[in-house]
Amino acid sequence: MTxxxxxxxxxxxxxxxxPLFRMALGPTIYDRVLGVGLMGTNAILLLVLIGFIYxxxxxxxxxxxxxxxxxxVGIVVVAKYLxxxxxxx
Amino acid sequence: MTDSxxxxxxxxxxxxxxxxxxxxxxxPDFYTRSHALGKSDTLGSILVLGGLAVYGGLSLSSxxxxxxxxxxxxxxxxxxxxLMRAALRSRQEMWSRREGANKR
Numbered sequence: 129m130t131x132x133x134x135x136x137x138x139x140x141x142x143x144x145x146x147p148l149f150r151m152a153l154g155p156t157i158y159d160r161v162l163g164v165g166l167m168g169t170n171a172i173l174l175l176v177l178i179g180f181i182y183x184x185x186x187x188x189x190x191x192x193x194x195x196x197x198x199x200x201v202g203i204v205v206v207a208k209y210l211x212x213x214x215x216x217x
Numbered sequence: 218m219t220d221s222x223x224x225x226x227x228x229x230x231x232x233x234x235x236x237x238x239x240x241x242x243x244x245p246d247f248y249t250r251s252h253a254l255g256k257s258d259t260l261g262s263i264l265v266l267g268g269l270a271v272y273g274g275l276s277l278s279s280x281x282x283x284x285x286x287x288x289x290x291x292x293x294x295x296x297x298x299x300l301m302r303a304a305l306r307s308r309q310e311m312w313s314r315r316e317g318a319n320k321r
Contacts, residue, residue: 129220129272136227146238149251158247158304162254165296166241169258170234172285182270189281196285200292204299211303214309 130181142171161206165203168199219271233261238257246312247304255297262289 146165147170156161172192179188240253263286270282 132224132239134314136231139231140234143234143238144267146242149240156309158300158309159250160252161300162247163241165293166254167235169262169289169293172289173262175265176269176282182273185278189278189285192285193281196292198289200296203296207296207299207303211306215255
């Protein structure tokens with residue numbers, strides 16, 4: 129079961145290349161923030177899976193809670209900052 | 218029994234995370250990309266976290282995993298909606314098949 133979770137974690141880490149690609153050459157700033165959001169969600173899943181792999185889930189789940197809260201607050205604050213910053217109609 | 222249920226949930230969630238990553242790469246526009254990410258990634262995270270909570274059994278860690286699940290299910294669509302509203306209010310152009318058909 130631990131080996132299977134290691135495979136799942138490696139697959140999610142491979143999928144994290146997609147938001148990295150979008151963050152590197154997204155056409156607009158909103159695409160980059162969207163990539164940050166997907167990368168944060170993947171980081172939550174990776175932290176929980178690493179907790180199950182190492183058998184220390186009681187420690188890693190608190191880190192995952194902190195990552196979830198920071199991800200949400202960060203994206204909402206950046207969206208509020210970027211509002212009405214584009215070209216005027 | 219619980220292990221097989223956890224495996225089904227985790228691999229179903231992995232499929233949805235894969236779909237959201239492909240959508241983030243392949244779709245042509247910011248709005249369509251956030252459409253792929255706001256729903257599919259939320260469902261994938263819910264399924265993976267729920268499967269791991271089923272695997273962990275009845276403990277405090279599983280309760281915290283359910284707490285993360287509820288927070289992701291509330292927070293991820295809200296964040297995507299806020300970002301999409303910011304893009305819409307700053308006149309981000311929508312994609313259309315004809316060039317310049319959807320000017321606002």
